[in-house]
């Protein structure tokens with residue numbers, strides 16, 4: 342207990358009843374999601390700087406190693422590890438007095454990360470200030486403190502991330518289409534709420550969206566041949582968005598350049614090294630929804646370069662518009678071939694063509710299928726086409742995406 346300093350739980354205003362390896366190589370000026378308080382120099386840019394400065398061995402050596410029964414912050418008894426991110430270890434623990442189960446993120450014991458948990462708490466506090474019921478779409482921050490040099494943040498415990506669901510956890514696949522629609526709607530509402538406060542998540546991926554509960558109910562379902570089957574489905578699709586550690590303000594984003602988001606959810610503007618903004622979240626939300634439907638990766642996990650990734654985007658999502666590609670080509674000659682349409686030059690012309698070097702990538706590109714060939718729900722494909730538009734200037738805003746016809750089925754079900 343003596344080594345632990347505990348801060349009080351965050352208490353937000355009451356909400357109105359009906360209102361509303363990740364980051365790398367980022368350079369920027371300041372971090373901190375809270376624009377009204379003095380910014381801590383911790384968040385996306387400084388986390389990236391830290392990663393660039395330390396070796397994987399140092400990172401490993403600075404990690405908290407959970408052991409069953411260890412007491413964190415003097416009151417939480419560790420049960421098991423839930424996950425491990427680039428900056429911390431997340432454990433499941435129980436409050437000694439109330440017996441409440443919680444998730445505690447224990448940041449690696451590295452100099453620059455000490456304020457990292459404060460950054461996440463401050464980002465959550467910014468959301469509380471928005472006075473909106475949408476706050477329920479985020480994992481509640483219950484408190485935090487420093488224990489034996491490790492910075493800890495206590496979160497409400499969620500059951501399972503979409504990453505686990507997509508990989509077959511709890512045998513929930515395939516999710517009924519209405520449940521995919523409900524989850525997609527909540528993700529969009531949550532991230533749109535962040536955007537409405539001028540905040541960008543920067544690390545939307547299935548691992549950062551969790552189901553609150555994975556209790557199931559068994560239902561009888563009619564198949565195409567008129568036969569009933571018993572099927573286990575989620576009793577509730579309520580989600581919460583986790584990991585606000587990379588949240589930046591719109592203003593901070595405009596001062597930053599470089600790579601962010603997990604590689605497979607990285608928008609074309611980031612891959613091209615262009616300025617980025619809210620659209621990086623919108624694009625990543627689209628990718629997550631595709632994966633929820635497909636229950637597999639949208640892009641081949643072995644993509645080896647940004648250029649291969651851009652070529653894959655062109656095949657799987659859409660061709661780059663000629664005006665967008667021409668503007669890039671002026672800044673970065675050799676990126677696009679432009680005639681009546683634009684196409685990414687792969688392999689890059691300046692690289693000597695070597696069959697052995699490029700054959701696996703060429704094979705992956707040839708095998709990649711357009712989303713409309715893999716998803717047969719035309720309304721969903723249309724929504725995804727709007728979310729994953731390659732030109733960020735033409736990408737739909739999330740609050741507008743909520744009005745998409747794809748979500749009409751929710752209104753229909755609610756009236757049943």
Ligand SMILES: Nc1ncnc2c1ncn2[C@@H]1O[C@H](COP(=O)(O)OP(=O)(O)OP(=O)(O)O)[C@@H](O)[C@H]1O
Nearest residue numbers: 363424426427428429431444496497498499548584
């Ligand atoms: N509130 C929670 N309830 C249950 N599990 C959680 C919770 N928060 C985090 N986890 C688990 O821990 C993992 C890592 O958490 P998180 O992404 O917040 O850590 P991180 O160090 O910021 O990781 P990253 O490298 O993705 O930035 C999650 O993918 C999830 O499996």
